[in-house]
Amino acid sequence: xxxxxxxxxxxxxxxxxxxxxxxxxxxxxxxxxxxxxxxxxxxxxxxxxxxxxxxxxxxxxxxxxxxxxxxxxxxxxxxxxxxxxxxxxxxxxxxxxxxxxxxxxxxxxxxxxxxxxxxxxxxxxxxxxxxxxxxxxxxxxxxxxxxxxxxxx
Amino acid sequence: xxxxxxxxxxxxxxxxxxxxxxxxxxxxxxxxxxxxxxxxxxxxxxxxxxxxxxxxxxxxxxxxxxxxxxxxxxxxxxxxxxxxxxxxxxxxxxxxxxxxxxxxxxxxxxxxxxxxxxxxxxxxxxxxxxxxxxxxxxxxxxxxxxxxxxxxx
Numbered sequence: 001x002x003x004x005x006x007x008x009x010x011x012x013x014x015x016x017x018x019x020x021x022x023x024x025x026x027x028x029x030x031x032x033x034x035x036x037x038x039x040x041x042x043x044x045x046x047x048x049x050x051x052x053x054x055x056x057x058x059x060x061x062x063x064x065x066x067x068x069x070x071x072x073x074x075x076x077x078x079x080x081x082x083x084x085x086x087x088x089x090x091x092x093x094x095x096x097x098x099x100x101x102x103x104x105x106x107x108x109x110x111x112x113x114x115x116x117x118x119x120x121x122x123x124x125x126x127x128x129x130x131x132x133x134x135x136x137x138x139x140x141x142x143x144x145x146x147x148x149x150x151x152x153x
Numbered sequence: 154x155x156x157x158x159x160x161x162x163x164x165x166x167x168x169x170x171x172x173x174x175x176x177x178x179x180x181x182x183x184x185x186x187x188x189x190x191x192x193x194x195x196x197x198x199x200x201x202x203x204x205x206x207x208x209x210x211x212x213x214x215x216x217x218x219x220x221x222x223x224x225x226x227x228x229x230x231x232x233x234x235x236x237x238x239x240x241x242x243x244x245x246x247x248x249x250x251x252x253x254x255x256x257x258x259x260x261x262x263x264x265x266x267x268x269x270x271x272x273x274x275x276x277x278x279x280x281x282x283x284x285x286x287x288x289x290x291x292x293x294x295x296x297x298x299x300x301x302x303x304x305x306x
Contacts, residue, residue: 002275004159004209006246009237037245040221043235049293051237054207054248056157068193082196084162084204084279087286092190093159095207095278097250099288114289122155125248126237131294132302133240134287135252136267140202141284149285 006056008034008122009041013109017119019059021073022151029115031123033108046105050129051112055096055121057089066092078144096121099129114153159209161187161275162194166262170272172212174226175304182268184276186261199258203282204265208249208274210242219245231297249274252282267306 014029031053033041045051067090069082083091100112110126117123167182184206186194198204220243222235236244253265263279270276 002161002211004211004247004275004277006157006159006248008155009245038221041235041237043222043233043238044295045235045238047293047295048238048298049290050288052250054250058155058157068191069196080196082194082198084194085196085198085201085281087280087283091278092162093277094157095159097205097207097278097280099286101288101290122157124157124246125244125250127240127250128238128294128298129288129292130240130298130302131292132299132305133252135203135254135282136306137202137254139282139284140200141281142197142200145201145281145283146285149283152285153289 006124008124009037010034010123010126012055012115012117012119012121012123014115014117014119019118023153024114024116025153029112031110031112031126039108042105042108042110045102045110045128048128049102051100051102051110052127052129053098053100053115053117053123054125055117055123057094057096058122060089060094066090072144072148116152159277161277162190163187163276163279165208165268165270165272165274165276167268167270167272172271176306177267177269178306182265184263184265184279192261195258195261195263198255198263198281201281202255204253204255204263205280205282206251206253206268206270206276207278208270208276210247210249211275213242213247219243225297225301269305
């Protein structure tokens with residue numbers, strides 16, 4: 001069976017240390033390169049305004065307990081959704097993906113805004129956002145996902 | 154040392170079978186759920202127009218040979234960039250992330266547009282794009298990244 005191994009390339013530093021869903025803009029947060037990664041890996045990154053961060057929800061117990069579908073946040077007024085029709089952390093492979101604004105590069109530390117990851121989260125990739133890497137046609141999404149975003153940042 | 158293991162949850166089916174950089178819109182492509190994943194995982198996914206796909210560049214040799222910085226596509230007229238200031242596949246953890254348009258859901262198969270992954274690529278996550286999960290401020294990016302996108306799709 002195909003199986004792949006990930007090593008952290010950076011770590012989240014955040015004023016948020018507990019798992020809570022909303023108001024992420026209240027926090028100060030940054031990404032610090034892992035000791036195994038040379039500073040060279042960040043050359044030119046300051047020329048981008050936004051980054052895509054891929055991380056592992058390390059506090060989620062991996063494996064057997066994934067629910068393949070559920071109502072987002074358990075809200076009975078929202079529809080049952082498959083795990084791949086949601087972005088929540090309780091998912092196969094526990095991967096999280098989030099787009100942040102890059103505020104400043106300070107040596108091996110990237111200060112960012114809008115990082116919805118708690119302190120100590122292992123980061124497994126950082127990619128710059130290009131002007132053309134997002135959706136190329138208008139985004140259609142259900143009402144519940146708009147509502148979920150109302151107090152998120 | 155922290156280390157995480159990934160299992161494929163789906164596989165790429167594409168008319169493109171060799172690694173080439175551009176003109177991805179010429180291909181027909183889809184994602185097919187892995188046998189271990191129940192169809193239930195896709196409930197409600199058709200209510201979204203776009204998906205974020207996280208995959209492993211399985212043909213890249215993992216590990217020791219990562220170049221921490223280089224010129225994108227080896228172009229001498231483009232600046233040296235750190236690996237985290239580029240999106241190319243030769244990177245630590247070999248993770249790829251791409252946003253596609255969802256054209257149709259057919260049982261365990263998702264027909265998509267703009268998938269820049271070759272046939273047989275293992276997919277490790279699928280997330281819906283919400284109206285608010287992209288950049289919240291205007292995207293700034295260097296000229297070379299615009300140029301790279303010109304013939305990409």
